[in-house]
Amino acid sequence: MYDITENKIRNRFIKFLRNLGCLRVQKSVFLGEVSEIVLETIEYEISNIIDLASDSIYIFPISKREYRDSIFMDKRQIQNILEMSAIIL
């Protein structure tokens, strides 16, 4: 989840997350399965490019069990979510 003011930085981060295979479920929210090492890479990469005075990033690790209990009310993305769920579960 992110709130990044500058277009160039935001677009770079979106591209970075897409290259990792993450799914954009909302304008500023991505969902994806990444290893601990990749998670550390994301944290390192993004902390070097955002401006914390104006931007924010939230990364919530979710276990497979919690992911199963997640609630998705979304007709438009349901196909993508099913595909992502098949990868994650």
Add this chain to the structure above:
Amino acid sequence: MYDITENKIRNRFIKFLRNLGCLRVQKSVFLGEVSEIVLETIEYEISNIIDLASDSIYIFPISKREYRDSIFMDKRQIQNILEMSAIIL
């Protein structure tokens, strides 16, 4: 996490979440500790008022352990997050 088109419905949902003690961490993202019963109430209440053809809601349950591993990069909300973390942990 929500994407609700109609202002009246969106504002009603925001008020509902705030009354539950949830913290608004981003424009369309709330963070909070709620019981299973309240979670079911949220799911029931919201499914009756949103239009799934245009709106979407995502609810991700996160365990306390995962919450501790969460990454918050956000200078502006840090005080609120610390207060919310004190409640959750």
